[in-house]
Amino acid sequence: MTALAGPQVTTFTAFRATLRRDLLIALTRRNDLLNPLMFFLIVVSLFPLGVSSDPQELTRIAAGTVWVSALLASMLSLDNLYRADYEDGSLEQLLLSPQPLYFMVLAKNIAHWLVSGLPVVLLAPLLAYMLYLPADAYWTLMLTLLLGTPVLSLFGSIGVALTVGLGSRGLILAVIVLPLTVPVLIIGAKAVADASLGVSLGMHYALLGALLALSLSLAPLASAAALKISVN
Amino acid sequence: MWQWFFRLGSPKWFYELSGRWLPWLVVAMTVLLTIGIVWALLFVPADYQQGDTIRIMYVHVPVASISLACFPLMAVAGVITLVWKMKLADMVAKCAAPIGAWFTAVALATGAIWGQPIWGTWWAWDARLTSMLIQFFLLIGVIALRSAIESPDAAARACALLSVVGAINVPIIKYSVEWWNTLHQPASSFSMAEDSPFGPEIWVPLVIMIFAVYLFFVISLILSTRTEILVRERRSQWVVDLVAADKTQGA
Numbered sequence: 001m002t003a004l005a006g007p008q009v010t011t012f013t014a015f016r017a018t019l020r021r022d023l024l025i026a027l028t029r030r031n032d033l034l035n036p037l038m039f040f041l042i043v044v045s046l047f048p049l050g051v052s053s054d055p056q057e058l059t060r061i062a063a064g065t066v067w068v069s070a071l072l073a074s075m076l077s078l079d080n081l082y083r084a085d086y087e088d089g090s091l092e093q094l095l096l097s098p099q100p101l102y103f104m105v106l107a108k109n110i111a112h113w114l115v116s117g118l119p120v121v122l123l124a125p126l127l128a129y130m131l132y133l134p135a136d137a138y139w140t141l142m143l144t145l146l147l148g149t150p151v152l153s154l155f156g157s158i159g160v161a162l163t164v165g166l167g168s169r170g171l172i173l174a175v176i177v178l179p180l181t182v183p184v185l186i187i188g189a190k191a192v193a194d195a196s197l198g199v200s201l202g203m204h205y206a207l208l209g210a211l212l213a214l215s216l217s218l219a220p221l222a223s224a225a226a227l228k229i230s231v232n
Numbered sequence: 233m234w235q236w237f238f239r240l241g242s243p244k245w246f247y248e249l250s251g252r253w254l255p256w257l258v259v260a261m262t263v264l265l266t267i268g269i270v271w272a273l274l275f276v277p278a279d280y281q282q283g284d285t286i287r288i289m290y291v292h293v294p295v296a297s298i299s300l301a302c303f304p305l306m307a308v309a310g311v312i313t314l315v316w317k318m319k320l321a322d323m324v325a326k327c328a329a330p331i332g333a334w335f336t337a338v339a340l341a342t343g344a345i346w347g348q349p350i351w352g353t354w355w356a357w358d359a360r361l362t363s364m365l366i367q368f369f370l371l372i373g374v375i376a377l378r379s380a381i382e383s384p385d386a387a388a389r390a391c392a393l394l395s396v397v398g399a400i401n402v403p404i405i406k407y408s409v410e411w412w413n414t415l416h417q418p419a420s421s422f423s424m425a426e427d428s429p430f431g432p433e434i435w436v437p438l439v440i441m442i443f444a445v446y447l448f449f450v451i452s453l454i455l456s457t458r459t460e461i462l463v464r465e466r467r468s469q470w471v472v473d474l475v476a477a478d479k480t481q482g483a
Contacts, residue, residue, distance in 0.1 A: 158393075158394075158397055162377060162390050162393065162394060163377070163380070165381075165386070166380050166381065172376050172377065172380050175369075175372060175373050175376050176373040176376070176377055176394065178369070179366050179369040179370045179373060179398075179401075179405075180370075180397070180398070180401050182366050182405050182408065182409070183401075183404050183405055183408035186408045186409065186411075186412045187408060187411075187412075190412055207408075207411075211404070218400070222393060222396075222397050225314075225393055226390065226393055229386055229389045229390050229393065230386070230390070232386065
């Protein structure tokens with residue numbers, strides 16, 4: 001029996017291997033990496049065209065526009081999270097593995113955030129500049145996105161896991177996930193808007209941090225349960 | 233000691249019990265609804281500020297309070313579905329979602345009709361209105377997920393999980409919306425606090441209406457669940473017998 005067991009695989013090794021594998025796959029598929037970013041860029045550029053090119057007006061809507069666009073971009077990139085794994089059967093192997101599913105899901109979510117959430121955070125200042133966001137709000141924008149986009153990935157992961165087995169998903173993912181993300185959007189956009197008013201932002205960061213802690217500890221459990229339901 | 237609990241989960245048992253309860257519930261609802269509506273529309277004194285507009289409160293408040301109870305109900309049913317795999321809990325959850333969505337929509341609509349003369353606008357991004365709207369979206373999400381998954385068993389567990397996640401989120405959404413709104417604008421004319429003194433001649437009919445509308449919700453839920461039971465259990469012997477007996481009676 002011991003011969004069958006092979007070398008001992010610790011949870012940490014499995015976690016690292018999953019993370020590495022997902023990052024490598026993402027790097028080989030450049031389009032999947034770039035499309036959400038391009039989408040983010042295009043949606044933000046639509047607002048001046050649709051609303052007004054007046055700098056004052058754009059300044060007023062800049063915080064909300066960047067945040068809403070980041071939310072939509074993260075929604076769009078979610079599809080990559082489990083779909084390919086579901087189709088080629090490796091998701092089933094992941095569910096069958098003796099490792100705790102919580103950490104496997106967490107590794108996949110972290111990999112997903114690194115390739116889709118982090119670029120959005122890094123691109124945000126450029127778009128904020130195009131929307132005439134006041135200079136003192138830049139750090140707040142990046143910091144709130146840094147705290148908020150992982151929450152979007154973690155919440156979104158639950159929705160993807162629930163719908164991964166469906167033939168025609170289309171918009172259902174957005175209908176399920178978007179209402180759940182309301183608190184993140186409210187707090188993030190409000191923090192950026194308040195930053196240029198000189199309001200103290202400790203509470204905003206604390207609330208976002210609390211949401212991140214909550215979703216880090218609970219959302220992967222829900223995702224894991226959802227994957228088990230979807231894959232059967 | 234758990235026997236009663238699992239018997240509760242038997243669709244057949246529920247079908248028979250609810251069939252015996254239904255007439256009484258309908259009678260109680262009709263009596264309360266008649267008393268409540270007549271009292272609220274004809275005998276409650278008009279508000280010194282809002283005039284006769286205040287009477288819409290007797291529909292709006294009961295409907296809104298029940299639509300808030302809907303998500304906890306679905307979450308409890310969801311936990312029962314996930315833990316004990318009880319079919320009845322899922323049937324109740326499935327039927328509660330559209331009814332809850334309707335109640336939420338009616339609460340939003342009556343709120344708009346009330347808001348128009350009092351606030352001068354059909355819609356305001358007030359904290360309570362906004363969280364009601366988001367709750368409506370959450371319910372729509374659960375309904376959409378249910379209709380998207382073909383296998384009833386997978387749909388049951390997926391919706392149960394989404395209901396639990398949603399129920400955890402509802403208070404977070406509520407508080408974040410309140411926080412967002414109260415910082416946005418100081419509590420102005422949108423507050424309920426400046427109503428006239430809230431005497432018993434105002435709140436007794438309101439309590440009657442709340443009970444009546446609760447009964448209406450329960451009756452709708454029972455009727456809809458009974459239909460769902462018949463549809464899902466159509467292959468089991470007791471439903472076949474029931475339909476056969478019904479046919480011979482009709483002929």
